[in-house]
Amino acid sequence: MELLDELEQRNQLHPTTDIISVTFSATKDLDAVFPAAIARSRPLWVNIPMLDVQEMHVEGSLKNCIRFLLHAYLPISASVCHIYLRHAVNLRPDWNLPHFLPHQN
Ligand SMILES: C=C(O[C@@H]1C=C(C(=O)O)C=C[C@H]1O)C(=O)O
Known part of the structure; x- marks a missing residue:
């Protein structure tokens, strides 16, 4: 998945040591496959807890997202x-x- 390639590369994330969990949302027009199933097929992603949900539908909002x-x-x-x-x-x-995300104590 191109989105996750970009995520890992640009943030230098290592799946097994850095990633805690991932929630995906898909707009209602996307129904062919679970994004988490695609993500799980990536190298080292097999044990990351993941969840797929359907994005709230708002009229006029971005489709196929x-x-x-x-x-x-x-x-x-x-x-x-x-x-x-x-x-x-x-x-x-x-x-x-x-x-940079603001640092909070
Ligand atoms: C409009 C968006 O979609 C929705 C609105 C969000 C927001 O207002 O922060 C975040 C995710 C979506 O549920 C967006 O992703 O920007």
């Missing part, structure tokens, strides 16, 4: 790169570039 929410261990100062591909880049133009 898979989103994910991933929890991972990262160095406290790591820059996080949020991945938006193709039409999804318009969802969060403010997150199209790497940025």
Whole structure:
């Protein structure tokens, strides 16, 4: 899955040591396969807990879209790169570039 290739490369994530869990949402028009099943076929992803849910349908919202929410261990100062591909880049133009998450104590 291109989305996860970009995620791993741009954030230098190692699946077995860094990733805690992943939730995928898919818009209602996507019904051919579970995104988690595709993700599980990636090298080293077999034991990551995952969940697929259907995205809430809002009239006029982006179609054919898979989103994910991933929890991972990262160095406290790591820059996080949020991945938006193709039409999804318009969802969060403010997150199209790497940025630092605020550090909270
Ligand atoms: C509009 C979006 O989709 C929905 C809205 C979100 C939001 O407002 O943060 C996040 C995920 C989606 O449930 C989006 O991904 O930006």
